[in-house]
Amino acid sequence: MKPTIRDVAKRAGVSISTVSRVMNAPDTVTEDKRLRVLEAIEELKYQPNSFARGLIYRKSYTLGLLIPDIENLYYAGIIRGMQDACIKLGYSLMICNTDRDEGRLLAYIDAFHEKQVDGVIFASDKLIPEYYEKLAGYRIPFVLVSSHSYEYEVPSVEVDDEAGAYDAVKFLIELGHRKIxxxxxxxxxxVAGPPRCRGFARALxxxxxxxxxxxIVFASHRFEHAYDAARELFAKYPDTTAVFCVADEFAMGVISYLKDRSILVPGQVSVVGFDNVRMAGMFIPKLTTIAQPMYEMGYRSVEKLHELLATGRVQVTRERLQHRLIVRESTREK
Structure with a gap:
């Protein structure tokens, strides 16, 4: 059997709490006891497991992630970045799918508190007072990814949604489109919806x-809802020659609707998405889109939470990463 912290304490002739202090705050232990504990650790080849580390350092080395829709392709890149950062920094990641249900999200925060997660990453949705008060009440440090808050001083990582939408629509205008x-x-x-509408309006x-x-026609967050929204949009504005979609999944829904109506993309209508999910380059036609650095956003959110846990603060509270326009096959000159 692997040696335990109790075995180390017995070998060194000290208490378990003394072993903990040697590993966590060695300056608080007398030199004689400290040397005996270190010798016992070396002789027994003791390595604390995650539970023991939690007892020693009062940390679980676990982070919680609150994500609104795990089926959404957008989150795959973000989660991959988070996982890689967690591996590097020694954390496990507990992923909870909220389905944008307030009661479920609050219950997950209760569960995170019970499981003593070190910190939480809150993805995409608006930080309403109930969420903030619950997390603050439990004293759980947290950061926002693909979101931000101006009401509360909470660290965040995102892109400039308004600027991204502006660049997308400006590109369509430069192609000669006037019915957008x-x-x-x-x-x-x-969080992303209103600024992307502002970017759309500013470019126009x-x-x-x-x-x-x-x-503008609005839809929920799924492909099939975007398909229905496209039907409504072209019924209202049949002379439209270009469509800006706030998500790649929406762009795919629009293109599918147009294909079913034998309307050519980009021959008759150009379509631009937002995100650059993996499917964007596999879809037919390949999507022109505003690329978010999803992997980097996920990675940085974990690094930022780690910084907050280690020092109690972060150097940059609201961090914005750079988006870029990727031109593929779903757009052309008018």
Whole structure:
């Protein structure tokens, strides 16, 4: 059997708490006892397991992730970045799918407290007072990824959603399109939705196309909802030649709707997405999209939470990573 902290204490002739202090705060232990404990650790080849480490350092080495929809392709890259950062920094990651259900999310926070997670990463949705108060009440450090909060001083990692949408629509305008529409998020708790609408409107206004700024149909976060939204959009604005979608999954829904109506993409309608999920380069036609650095966002969110846990603060509270426009096959000149 592997040696335990109790075996080390017995070999060194000290208490278990003394062994813990030698490993956690050695300066608080007399030199004689410290040397005896270190010799016992070496002789027994003792390595604390995760539970023992938790007892010693009062840490679980576990982080909790609150994610709204684990089936959404967008989160795959973010989670991959988180996992790699956790491996590097010695954490495990506990993933909880909230389905954007407030009661479920609050219950997960209770579970995180019971399991003594060291910190929590909150993904995508708006940080409402109930969530903040629950986490703050339990004194669980947390950061936001693909989200932000101006009401509370909470560290966050995201892209500039307004600038990304602006770049997408400006690109369509530069291609010669003048009848441009948008499919946006209808979720009232969406963080990315409103700034992407503002970016859409700003690009149109700069080009003198303000009359297009109301050409928006909203949908929930799924492909099939975007398909239905495309039907509504082209019924309302049948002369549309370009569509900006706030997510790649939405863009795929729009293209599928147009294909079913024998409308060519990009021959008759150009479509731009947002995210650059893996499927964006596999879909037919391959999507022109605004790429978010999803892996880096996930990685940085764990690093930022680790910094918060280690020092009690972060150097950069609201961190924005750079987006970029990727031009593929779903757009062309008008």
């Amino acid at each position: 529409a948008m499919i946006g998020f209808n979720d009232p708790n969406s 206004a700069e080009a003198g196309l303000e009359h297009n700024s109301g050409n």
